[in-house]
Amino acid sequence: MRHGKKFNHLGRTASHRKAMLSNMASSLILHKRVSTTVAKAKALRKYVEPLLTKSKSDTTHSRRTVFAYLQNKESVKELFDEVSVKIANRPGGYTRILKTGYRLGDNAEMCVIELVDYNEDMLSTTGTAAAGAKKTRRRGGKKKAEGTAAETNAPEATETPAAESNDSNGETKDA
Structure with a gap:
């Protein structure tokens, strides 16, 4: 045994x-x-x-x-x-x-x-994996940031046509 x-x-x-x-x-x-x-x-x-x-x-x-x-x-x-x-x-x-x-x-x-x-390939792989994880988080943050930017841009887009008046010829005038 x-x-x-x-x-x-x-x-x-x-x-x-x-x-x-x-x-x-x-x-x-x-x-x-x-x-x-x-x-x-x-x-x-x-x-x-x-x-x-x-x-x-x-x-x-x-x-x-x-x-x-x-x-x-x-x-x-x-x-x-x-x-x-x-x-x-x-x-x-x-x-x-x-x-x-x-x-x-x-x-x-x-x-x-x-x-x-001493393995540079593994060291660089773990570095990119960590960076990849950060990119994923940032990407999610960018979507939120883009969503908030779209919300802030939306009122500007509605204000622009209201500020300009259309003439009968199709030309726009500033009010």
Whole structure:
């Protein structure tokens, strides 16, 4: 029975799993996006998010702790110099998993795991969605404004013919 055993073993020995997650985390930090299976992505998210949180405090101890997990000097440098600056204000949820379909060979469910603050397409999409929502509200306000403008224009339109008198020749005179 598997009572209380929460993490996915991914069909590997402990040392293989540790090495694989370390390599995937380094690749994710360096390239900001990794294409993999959903099971590996979920395991990677649990592995890398505490490291990203630890990178927010740039101390020697936190650098050494992160290096113990990643074993890659370049990815540690990238993490503390660039990534931690971008995620400084984010309270958590540094990664996003986007499902992409099924692999052709074994029908495994594939996905892309990426760092949230580095996807410009998603950032611009959320910005336009928020702007779209505002436009919808404004449009409703414009209809009301147009309705009130039409009401204010209506008396002016009735006053104009009353102010002008028609001559028998069809010409208008100002009264």
